[in-house]
Amino acid sequence: MSKEISRINISEIDNLYHLFCTRVRHNPDKIAYQYCEGDSPERKSLSWSEMANHVAIWQDAFKSEQLNPGDRVALMVNNCPQWVMFEQAAMGLGLIVVPMYTNDRAENVAYMIDDAQIQLLFIESNEQWQELKGAFVDRETLKRVIIKEKPTETSTLLKHTSEWLPDGSMRYPLAELSVHKSSLATIVYTSGTTGKPKGVMLSHLNILWNADSALDHVEVYESDTFLSFLPLSHMFERTVGHYLPILSNSTIYYARSIELLAEDLLSTHPTILVTVPRIFERVYNKIQAQLKTKSPIARFLFNSAVSTGWRRFLWQQGRSAWHPSILARPILYFLVGRKIMAKLGGNMRVAVSGGAPLATDIAKTFIGLGLPITQGYGLTESSPIISANKLDDNYPDSVGSPLRDVNIKLGDNDELLIRSPGVMLGYWNNEQATKDAINEDGWLHTGDIAKIEHNHIYITGRIKEILVLSNGEKVPPADIEMAISNDPLFDQIMVLGEQKPYLAAIIVLNPDEWTKLAIELNISPDRSQLNDTNVINVITERIKAQMHDFPGYAKIYKIYNTLDAWTVENGLITPTLKLKRNEIMNVYQDTIDNLYEGH
Numbered sequence: 001m002s003k004e005i006s007r008i009n010i011s012e013i014d015n016l017y018h019l020f021c022t023r024v025r026h027n028p029d030k031i032a033y034q035y036c037e038g039d040s041p042e043r044k045s046l047s048w049s050e051m052a053n054h055v056a057i058w059q060d061a062f063k064s065e066q067l068n069p070g071d072r073v074a075l076m077v078n079n080c081p082q083w084v085m086f087e088q089a090a091m092g093l094g095l096i097v098v099p100m101y102t103n104d105r106a107e108n109v110a111y112m113i114d115d116a117q118i119q120l121l122f123i124e125s126n127e128q129w130q131e132l133k134g135a136f137v138d139r140e141t142l143k144r145v146i147i148k149e150k151p152t153e154t155s156t157l158l159k160h161t162s163e164w165l166p167d168g169s170m171r172y173p174l175a176e177l178s179v180h181k182s183s184l185a186t187i188v189y190t191s192g193t194t195g196k197p198k199g200v201m202l203s204h205l206n207i208l209w210n211a212d213s214a215l216d217h218v219e220v221y222e223s224d225t226f227l228s229f230l231p232l233s234h235m236f237e238r239t240v241g242h243y244l245p246i247l248s249n250s251t252i253y254y255a256r257s258i259e260l261l262a263e264d265l266l267s268t269h270p271t272i273l274v275t276v277p278r279i280f281e282r283v284y285n286k287i288q289a290q291l292k293t294k295s296p297i298a299r300f301l302f303n304s305a306v307s308t309g310w311r312r313f314l315w316q317q318g319r320s321a322w323h324p325s326i327l328a329r330p331i332l333y334f335l336v337g338r339k340i341m342a343k344l345g346g347n348m349r350v351a352v353s354g355g356a357p358l359a360t361d362i363a364k365t366f367i368g369l370g371l372p373i374t375q376g377y378g379l380t381e382s383s384p385i386i387s388a389n390k391l392d393d394n395y396p397d398s399v400g401s402p403l404r405d406v407n408i409k410l411g412d413n414d415e416l417l418i419r420s421p422g423v424m425l426g427y428w429n430n431e432q433a434t435k436d437a438i439n440e441d442g443w444l445h446t447g448d449i450a451k452i453e454h455n456h457i458y459i460t461g462r463i464k465e466i467l468v469l470s471n472g473e474k475v476p477p478a479d480i481e482m483a484i485s486n487d488p489l490f491d492q493i494m495v496l497g498e499q500k501p502y503l504a505a506i507i508v509l510n511p512d513e514w515t516k517l518a519i520e521l522n523i524s525p526d527r528s529q530l531n532d533t534n535v536i537n538v539i540t541e542r543i544k545a546q547m548h549d550f551p552g553y554a555k556i557y558k559i560y561n562t563l564d565a566w567t568v569e570n571g572l573i574t575p576t577l578k579l580k581r582n583e584i585m586n587v588y589q590d591t592i593d594n595l596y597e598g599h
Contacts (some may be wrong), residue, residue: 058089069094101575199428285488309368
């Protein structure tokens, strides 16, 4: 791979739109984006200059809506070149972009439209229109809804892109924008695990600095290719998977969907993947399930490949001595690791994991097999990256060292506090929440409990998510849930126990693994058997096997099993796949009462 670096100097950049225009000027003919139409595997390409012409066309359409600089416009479409066209066109006219999740609920969408006084919204499909039109009508500020898919019904509010955009055969000049770096660029609403979403105000400088600082931790080359599948409405993907490639002149492939991600990995052969732990958890669980059906020799080879690869990793990191077993690594990689890497496209140079904690055992497995994983950490309120592991200074059980110009310290209850050029301007229309989040000295309260060792940050819990048992013991439920989910039988877990004498859990079982277990137990795999006494005992033992590293008081005493997944659509998880604990507890309140009956 060519290791040529083409990094734009952000000291010469005025704003995010200026960054895009600078890349167009420097590399007009370089392929910027590749994408598919629908589920078709046929890929199309757009160079930087072609993207610039599209952006100019979108700007001409925006001008027809009589919008003024500072007005808010929103989009809730899947990752695609049109997402970038909309965003850059809007920013080039001084408009404030509000990204939304494509699968967000109508009440959240209505709230954000009203709160940010959104005037124009770009949506993906007729399905969205049908689900959300009740949230669109009678909104005081919303003047226009643009739809990417050809509409199946008419509305004075709704226009298809082909009707809204001007003639694409003509050449249009890009708008010239004079906006200072410190100006508001975007309002990004938090997922809202509790209460209404809060609008995080981020400046051009916040995001420019964050993307540039990230490049100090992981080098990115002109020849690198990103496979973009995390929603661009999430700041992790937007900063690392969108702006960082513009800075580095890399190419972005847009995945067709999560369901087709495995196929897209094979067809695009990406060198960099920006991802979340859930993807690794699914692959890991699938591998573990397959290993159970393999011969003892196959299992031995797999475990040897992981342990030898991990030993080699520690030696390369300078944290252990060389060992003769490392000599076997090339053979074991050829027999085992190479096959796993091939399923990830065969060219993966680095996988960047963020958005949630990655279990250390899973990280060790993939690193041992030959995939360099670097885990990072951040918040929407910090644009979002706070820290990341460098490939040559990688402690996988940590979330890395702070980025350039990030100051960190521990506050009350070991809460991680940070100051950096990435800290938000504040929450939109919510001065009190801003004061609660950022103190008078500019320190952002992360809400995460941490420890700091060898300049690396270790997240040890979440202040608001600590369960305090009735005996005073404090338990971090997320850590337990992550450990239990290493067993492929468990798709989703919520641990209970606040002010209770013991821990309990509600568990969503994987349907396929449940069927296998039922066959092993010689019982019917229907729902009636999910909470049979024998099933409960077997599953409790499997949970116990995953929790051997936890203290004795952190033991799951009672469980309830279900096959009903928690989804964004049923309101039980956020668009970033975080549990909405209060909502889950409301749904299962009678079950929870039974789990603690008599206590």
